[in-house]
Amino acid sequence: MFSIFDITLLLNGFPIRKAKSDLDKIVALSAEEKKQFIENQKQTIVEYHLQNNAFYQNLVGSKNDIKWEDLPILNKSNLQSPLQNRLSKGYNSKNIYLNKTSGSSGEPFIFAKDKYTHALTWASNMYRFGWFGIDFNRSLQARFYGIPLDFIGYHKERFKDFLSKRYRFPVFDLSDQALEKVLKKFTHTKFDYLNGYTSSIVLFAKFLRKRNLILRDICPRLKVCMVTSEMLFEDDKILLETQFGIPIINEYGASELDLIAFESPQKEWRINSETLFVEILDKNNNPVPNGTEGKIVITSLFNKAHPFIRYDIGDIGILDEKSTLEKPILKKLIGRTNDVAILPSGKKSPGLTFYYVTKSIIEDDGNVKEFVIKQTKIDTFEIEYVSETELDLAQIQKIKDAISLYLEPNLDFKFIRKNNLERTARGKLKQFTSLL
Known part of the structure; x- marks a missing residue:
């Protein structure tokens, strides 16, 4: 059955x-x-x-x-x-x-x-x-993942979570105020396990350490x-x-x-x-x-x-x-490390947040071949990309809209088209790097 x-x-x-x-x-x-x-x-x-x-x-x-x-x-x-x-x-x-x-x-x-x-x-x-x-x-899974923020995508994902016995904690905002709400959910929900992005779960653990709390004491079924x-x-x-x-x-x-x-x-x-x-x-x-x-x-x-x-x-x-x-x-x-972006509002977002931003530029025509994102100042980011044709103003605006939605408004993004991107000594690209 x-x-x-x-x-x-x-x-x-x-x-x-x-x-x-x-x-x-x-x-x-x-x-x-x-x-x-x-x-x-x-x-x-x-x-x-x-x-x-x-x-x-x-x-x-x-x-x-x-x-x-x-x-x-x-x-x-x-x-x-x-x-x-x-x-x-x-x-x-x-x-x-x-x-x-x-x-x-x-x-x-x-x-x-x-x-x-x-x-x-x-x-x-x-x-x-x-x-x-x-x-x-x-x-029941406590899920630390991203989620689409458009109305249809958001509710579709929430419904899939319901069918899959998951409760999702979106990882775009990992400020202390947001983590207080996460903690509160654990106090009255019988979660069996946690699953999700390493950096997000580590930030939650650091939050618990500051408060001298053990999660299993709060949620004994874990x-x-x-x-x-x-x-x-x-x-x-x-x-x-x-x-x-x-x-x-x-x-x-x-x-x-x-x-x-x-x-x-x-x-x-x-x-x-x-x-x-x-x-x-x-x-x-x-x-x-x-x-x-x-x-x-x-x-x-x-x-x-x-x-x-x-x-x-x-x-x-x-x-x-x-x-x-x-x-x-x-x-x-x-390999496979991702930095955390710290934004002007104090909000913290894991590097994998940029998956949900860059989805808006992933087209099935293979135009954008590679990209990396660098945080150069607390409100300034650079997107370096390799493509067959340069991103047009409509595409750039689409990306900026996604950034405002998933991160926060009034961030400065510079788009730099390159012939090739800088790689590590091992030949691997790191999608997001914070230079702060």
């Missing part, structure tokens, strides 16, 4: 019952069976896209009997073209899951999953959250906190554990893929090897030994609507020395 969360997925065409059943079978495989499953699925997904996806055919070229290690590395710039040019045969806007990446790397694009693959993503989430006694159909989307540093983890009084679980994922790694009850950052294949490669695209840092390259083993094969996600990581093909363990993730 299905509960409301599962029913909602089914009504939207996502076969969650089959996805859960199939995932259970994969999880139950022996070590040798798991190795064979991964190799078979790698071959199957490559063959499928070579036969059914013109975009991937062009990327690979006319080579025959190509080996895995010779397949091209797919990067985000490859994907900044109209989505219809990247879909496989038989897929269109009516039979896919469609979304936009957050652009946290500074390279946004629109992506698709077939509906079975998206159901598998949810099954994967449910399986891993279940390690800590969390049931998506029954456990079991666990999962943080995502940004790096969790060890001192911040200690702060969260101290102020919340519950285990803090580190999550690493990507909307275009799935949960990539999830901290287990054994304190291992277990890589998802059920729906993904993760490689760590050097600058020449050769595998590095376990314990050595390299770029994280990921293959979605099931997505037939859109190829994510040997996809360079833009992060640097290290596999644990004891990591194996069937049980990969992420030792360390390098």
Whole structure:
């Protein structure tokens, strides 16, 4: 018998019952069976896209009997073209899951999953959250995320939260006054767990520390906190554990893929090897030994609507020395940090707030290739961007309107078009940087 969360997925065409059943079978495989499953699925997904996806055919070229290690590395710039040019045969806007990446790397694009693959993503989430006694159909989530602020988008998201047993705390304003309201909600709501952006949850913990409060004393039903989307540093983890009084679980994922790694009850950052294949490669695209840092390259083993094969996600990581093909363990993730913007009103907003601002300039024509945002003064920001054509006055006004809505009015934004953007020594863009 299905509960409301599962029913909602089914009504939207996502076969969650089959996805859960199939995932259970994969999880139950022996070590040798798991190795064979991964190799078979790698071959199957490559063959499928070579036969059914013109975009991937062009990327690979006319080579025959190509080996895995010779397949091209797919990067985000490859994907900044109209989505219809990247879909496989038989897929269109009516039979896919469609979304936009957050652009946290500074390279946004629109992506698709077939509906079975998206159901598998949810099954994967449910399986891993279940390690800590969390049931998506029954456990109430305190959600620290962004939310659209236009009337229709806002209420649509609130309704989805209701169906998903979530209460959302929008992260655009994390001032003390706003956090007082968050705290009050915890005093009379039986939340089971927290989930959301690392920086936002850390700011809430600092707020609690100033008041010498432990969250579980206020909300005794709390079991666990999962943080995502940004790096969790060890001192911040200690702060969260101290102020919340519950285990803090580190999550690493990507909307275009799935949960990539999830901290287990054994304190291992277990890589998802059920729906993904993760490689760590050097600058020449050769595998590095376990314990050595390299770029994280990921293959979605099931997505037939859109190829994510040997996809360079833009992060640097290290596999644990004891990591194996069937049980990969992420030792360390390098990067994915976001600063907090402090605004003239005293309002604090995490860097990921700019996802909701930059959504207004992400068009499906691939014009804006990359962007970074820098805070140079308390009221002054620069948007540096690379594009095929310069942003026109209407587009700039649209961005300014979004900034006023999501941040606050009367901020000064300068738009600077460039041929290329400055990267870190590791070749990664940081979307938001505060120079204050």
